[in-house]
Amino acid sequence: MTIYTNNGAFETKKKSNIDLSAGVFMYSQKIYGGVALKHINQPNEGFLGYSALPYNLILHAGTNFNFVKDVRRNLIISPNIVLKLQQNFTETALGITTKYKWFLLGVNYRFEDALIFNAGFQNRFLKVGYTYDYTTSLLTNNATGGSHEVQLIWFLHYQKKTCKINTIRFI
Secondary structure (H helix, E strand, C coil), X not given: CCCCCCCCCCCCCCCCCCCCCEEEEEECCCEEEEEEEECCCCCECCCCCCCECCCEEEEEEEECECCCCCCCCCEEXXXXXXXXXXXXXXXXXXXXXXXXXXXXXXXXXXXXXXEEEEEEEEXXXXXXXXXXXXXXXXXXXXXXXXXXXXXXXXXXXXXXXXXXXXXXXXX
């Protein structure tokens, strides 16, 4: 009879990796969109052997609708789509966010997985928000039913400069 022990099999060693990501986001008053690539350097995440973390590609697009009579742009309705691709996994989410003056309210549906509700306040310099991700799939945790997220986003001041030459500009 052979007895196996795990003495020393799982030593408590610290492991650190650099995980590089990059992306670009472009927008105008009517449309917005972006692309991001996560895990560019594919860091080793294995415990017992080498296991590279696969690339994660994220595509995001949307549009802003406002009404002709609303000169101050007090009411904006923004439908959007997010597509995430990683190895053989694909995730799609459709959503809509409504902004009235400084108040935001939105809902998203991540196909076959979750309903996502969000609310917050936004002005020219700051966005403060709360998001609740209600899991609808079998992956749900019965204790919470979903997850909570708090957002604090600070917008950098950007002053548009005039350009005498007609060129394509990226912000």
